[in-house]
Amino acid sequence: MSDWPALPIFVRLSGRAVVLVGEGEAADAKRRLLERAGAVIVGEDRADEARLAVVADNEPAAHRLKQRGLLVNVVDRPALCDFTLPAIVDRAPVLVAVGTGGVSAGLAAAVRQRLEAILPAGLGRLAEALHAARDALRARYPDTPDRRRAIGAALASGGALDPLRDHDSGDVVARITAGASARVEHVRLRSRDPDDLTLREARWLAQADRVTHRDDVPTAVLDRARADAVREGTDAVPVDSADGLTVDVAWQEGAA
Structure with a gap:
């Protein structure tokens, strides 16, 4: 895995001082961004009141x-940056931040525009x-595990509360309860490269509560599962799941 150029965080700025130095279009754009976050914008002469500055x-x-x-x-x-300001998709209280570590603001903006759509x-x-x-x-x-599984199932692709679809103001609890179920899905590998997983297979692993696998399944593939998913090395193929989503990973016949 490649190193991140920076750790993405969200900083609460409401009522807090932030130094802004400079004039012109770039400074005006940063001023609007900081004001939208509720920051109190001050000059360099009041730097002792602040922890962040935009220049x-x-x-x-x-x-x-x-x-x-x-x-x-x-x-x-x-x-020269200690931190960078991302391109933002605003669906308050949901905020999606897209950053490139300062490498290409244009690319971040282009990705943001795609996400907006x-x-x-x-x-x-929601x-x-x-x-x-x-x-x-x-x-x-x-x-807690039961609650997490039920919510995860409802928010999954095609689920009762799929976040990529618009929803009316119906009963959220009823929709989550109706969508909760235990099931088994099977991933059959064609190569050792996790990037060769289909989108559906990768989604199953990301949502799995339990992962069963043969001993020769690559760790890189298993690492696509949630960190808190139970992992079980076994030669037995599960036929049912007592709790949530079980994903069984093995080699496709003749592919190992």
């Missing part, structure tokens, strides 16, 4: 702010409905 076209100011202990973003100068306008409403249903879901599924 447009003023490298000396960037160095001064770094010396004062602030994390600094320098517009169009990735080598894919993610429904009502995705935020998030709020799930949040409002937490107590009811805990009551319906007091066991």
